[in-house]
Structures are given as C-alpha cells and as structure tokens.
Amino acid sequence: MESTINSAKIMIIDDDVHMMDILSMVLQKYNYQVCSYTEPVSAVQKLKEEKFDILIVNYLIAPINGEKIVELVREFDKEIYIILMSVHKDLKPSIDTMKNLDIQAYFEKSSRFDQLIMLIQSGVKYIEQINRIKDMNLKLEKYLIDFANILLNTVGAKDHFTESHSQNVSKLAVEFGKRLNLSKEDLELLRLSGLFHDIGKIGIPDSILLKQGKLTNEEYETMKLHPIMGANIFGLSEVFKTLSPIILSHHERIDGKGYPNGLSGNDIPYLAKILAICDSFDAMISRRSYKESKTITFAIDQLIECSSTQFDKELVDKFVSYYNQDHSFITDIYPNNEL
Ligand SMILES: [Fe+2]
Ligand SMILES: [Fe+2]
Missing domain, CATH: 1.10.3210.10 (Hypothetical protein af1432)
Structure with missing residues (x-):
C-alpha cells in the first residue's frame, strides 16, 4: 500500500524518555503515526512483525547500540528509511557506517526540531517514490508474463x-x-x-x-x-x-x-x-x-x-x-x- 505524508508510520527507539515524549508529540501534530520504544530488543521484534516507513534511532543506546540495531533491522527490511540520532556531533557514526548500513539521514539532538521534521518529510517522499517504482515494476512484470504467454501459445498452436x-x-x-x-x-x-x-x-x-x-x-x-x-x-x-x-x-x-x-x-x-x-x-x-x-x-x-x-x-x-x-x-x- 502506498504511504502518504499523513499516514507514514514512524518508529522511534531512544532511551531518553523526555526527548521521546517531545518528539512523539511534535510528530503526531504532523499526523504521523508514531510508535516509541525505549528498549531496542522489543523494538526490533515489533519492526519484524509490522511494516514501518521510517525508523529514528538513537546512536548511543543500551544494551545494543544504534549501529547494531540498524544492522539487525537491515537483515529483514532493506526499505525502511533510517534516521540516526546522536546527542553530539563528536558521537556521530562514521561515513562508512552510514554507507554500509544504508542509513539515509543523521540528526543531532542539539539541532532544531524543524530540521528533523524536514528529514522525516524527505524520508516520506523517498518511501513514496520506492512504492511507485514497485507498483510500476509489478505492472511491467505482468505485461512481460502476458507477452511471454502469447509467444508460447504461438509456438504451441503450430x-x-x-x-x-x-x-x-x-x-x-x-x-x-x-x-x-x-x-x-x-x-x-x-x-x-x-x-x-x-x-x-x-x-x-x-x-x-x-x-x-x-x-x-x-x-x-x-x-x-x-x-x-x-x-x-x-x-x-x-x-x-x-x-x-x-x-x-x-x-x-x-x-x-x-x-x-x-x-x-x-x-x-x-x-x-x-x-x-x-x-x-x-x-x-x-x-x-x-x-x-x-x-x-x-x-x-x-x-x-x-x-x-x-x-x-x-x-x-x-x-x-x-x-x-x-x-x-x-x-x-x-x-x-x-x-
Ligand atoms: Fe532445441
Ligand atoms: Fe528442446
């Protein structure tokens, strides 16, 4: 099903309860469906069971850090748009980590919230594009199968x-x-x-x-x-x-x-x-x-x-x-x- 900006499902994983409450409130104001977890293991389990569009995860979280969480999630979900957060820029993940784990965005908690909203909005647009391409591929595949069957029937008739x-x-x-x-x-x-x-x-x-x-x-x-x-x-x-x-x-x-x-x-x-x-x-x-x-x-x-x-x-x-x-x-x- 295609997501729209207003129906995007977002999962936040952060052990900073105060920060998470504010974030959830702000995001709900924008009509996003938000699901928050302070505990990574159950969060990953939830992501396995339910499809989310965007994952916002704190880089420094225990008992598994943000990098490990992303690694686990990428094993079963290659599409989810991931925004990694950290408290300070000195604690941010390396470019290699961002590339290897296909993390699309990074946000510093000290920055302004509207910047995070912009990152989320580009994430939603990205997901919409992916869904559109998937729809087109499905249609194309259907046409190809039709075409292939026509060819087969042509030989079969002979x-x-x-x-x-x-x-x-x-x-x-x-x-x-x-x-x-x-x-x-x-x-x-x-x-x-x-x-x-x-x-x-x-x-x-x-x-x-x-x-x-x-x-x-x-x-x-x-x-x-x-x-x-x-x-x-x-x-x-x-x-x-x-x-x-x-x-x-x-x-x-x-x-x-x-x-x-x-x-x-x-x-x-x-x-x-x-x-x-x-x-x-x-x-x-x-x-x-x-x-x-x-x-x-x-x-x-x-x-x-x-x-x-x-x-x-x-x-x-x-x-x-x-x-x-x-x-x-x-x-x-x-x-x-x-x-
Ligand atoms: Fe032959
Ligand atoms: Fe043959």
Whole structure:
C-alpha cells in the first residue's frame, strides 16, 4: 500500500524518555503515526512483525547500540528509511557506517526540531517514490508474463509437442538448478530459457517442423538454425536479452561437435549446459508421433553414456545422484512415465 505524508508510520527507539515524549508529540501534530520504544530488543521484534516507513534511532543506546540495531533491522527490511540520532556531533557514526548500513539521514539532538521534521518529510517522499517504482515494476512484470504467454501459445498452436516439451524442460531445469544451489536470478533465467529454448522453431517451415519421419540432410541443416533464430528473437529485447546466449547454446556439446557454433567445454554457458541435459532428457522420455517414449532409467543411462562427449560430466553426475537420492526430482514432473 502506498504511504502518504499523513499516514507514514514512524518508529522511534531512544532511551531518553523526555526527548521521546517531545518528539512523539511534535510528530503526531504532523499526523504521523508514531510508535516509541525505549528498549531496542522489543523494538526490533515489533519492526519484524509490522511494516514501518521510517525508523529514528538513537546512536548511543543500551544494551545494543544504534549501529547494531540498524544492522539487525537491515537483515529483514532493506526499505525502511533510517534516521540516526546522536546527542553530539563528536558521537556521530562514521561515513562508512552510514554507507554500509544504508542509513539515509543523521540528526543531532542539539539541532532544531524543524530540521528533523524536514528529514522525516524527505524520508516520506523517498518511501513514496520506492512504492511507485514497485507498483510500476509489478505492472511491467505482468505485461512481460502476458507477452511471454502469447509467444508460447504461438509456438504451441503450430507444434503441440514443443509446447509441453518447453514446459517440462523449464520445470526440470529449475528443479535441477535448485539442487545445484543456483541464485534466484539464475533459476529465473533457467525457467524462462527452458520455456523459450525452442522458440526459434517458429521460423522453421511446417513441412520440416511437422514432418513425420526422418529429415533429409538439407532439412536437418534448416532445423539446426532454430537456436540462432531463438537467440535473435530475444536478443532484440532489452528485458529478455540475457536469455539469448543460453538459447543460442542449448545444442552445443562439450566435445565441440554441437551446433550452431561448435563451442566446447567451458566456452558453453553454464546454464546452457544445464538446459542441454534437461532438453535431451525430456526428448528421450517423451512420446512423439514417430517414436515411443523411453523409460526414465534408459534416459539416465544415456546421459551417463554421453557425459564428457555431449554433456558436462560433472553436471550429469550431479543430475544422476540427485535422482538416485530422491526419485521425486524427476517423477514429480513426469508422474506417468515408466521408471
Ligand atoms: Fe532445441
Ligand atoms: Fe528442446
């Protein structure tokens, strides 16, 4: 919810009861909602439970000083606007502390109160801006998801196999990535590149894409263009361009015999190597018009057989051991496939 100047919630932590009473009175006159604490531990607990816009904290307070309080608060709240107070300028925090703990303002108790009010008002404006940006980002994200779904439906309308294949590869890559302890950002890249890795097939003629039976050499060469076409589609997008190198390299092989660039070893992006394993695994265990599905065990054995040639050996070893530790890694995504 967006805060307005009149509804901003302020927490004051100070052991100087007299000062706190005056401060609370003045702030309430400005219609701010004020909550005061003389004891830091319960104050931090309250901040954990309830969202505040601004925190005013005394630098020298016991048993935990202001710096430590801010450190604790920053662990769970990166947005709250923090004003640190001290009795005298000789006792103020260092610039490094201000920077490291993201403290936005400093106030000396000896200064005039109206200066503190001005600091609070800039804090409220800052919070309003942050909330506006968050709203815009949410809208933008929604548009992007809509756009992504339109693209997926476009490919799905042409080739149903690609639609379910993309969804499975995406899910499997994310599950694999989670077990590899990848960052949230990398997991999102895997999720999206899984969904869109074959989007370039949109540019392959139906006579080749939907052909029943074996492709001729010439047709196969055309089919091999789909990673480049996919990478080009996303390369033009400011937001999605990070997917391009992953999409481009999802058919590269560790031994350099893949396509389109014949990259080998670590020249292949790490996320593309993960995707390649999930892509082939799904292709093996899925039924298509021209072939029956293979069992999960068969597909696992194939991955092992092709590690060091087609796939990264270390990654295949991990994939296999995650499966051996817990079959649900695979069976949750493929409940109907034979083991
Ligand atoms: Fe592909
Ligand atoms: Fe694929």
